[in-house]
Amino acid sequence: MKKPVLSLDEIEAKKPRRADLPPNEGYVLVVDGHFKSEFKTVEAAEEAGGKLKTKFPKLQIQIYDAATKTRSPLHWPPG
Numbered sequence: 001m002k003k004p005v006l007s008l009d010e011i012e013a014k015k016p017r018r019a020d021l022p023p024n025e026g027y028v029l030v031v032d033g034h035f036k037s038e039f040k041t042v043e044a045a046e047e048a049g050g051k052l053k054t055k056f057p058k059l060q061i062q063i064y065d066a067a068t069k070t071r072s073p074l075h076w077p078p079g
Helices: 008-013 042-055
Strands: 027-031 034-039 061-065 070-073
Touching (some): 034 042, 042 061
Antiparallel strands (some): 027 034, 027 061
């Protein structure tokens, strides 16, 4: 069976972003010092971090704000 040939545009679209470089926009979960999932809003990042913290309470989770280039600890449960 022949594999389909990809065009140059498709190859560029599949190129992964380096995990050791911070993004330029949005919010990112930092789990035990490593950049993980990207989010458009801080609320979405907090919700995802809260789900992780509920399952794995010993994880150190921070939220990285690309606009201000700062990390803030996740306070879970909120309140």
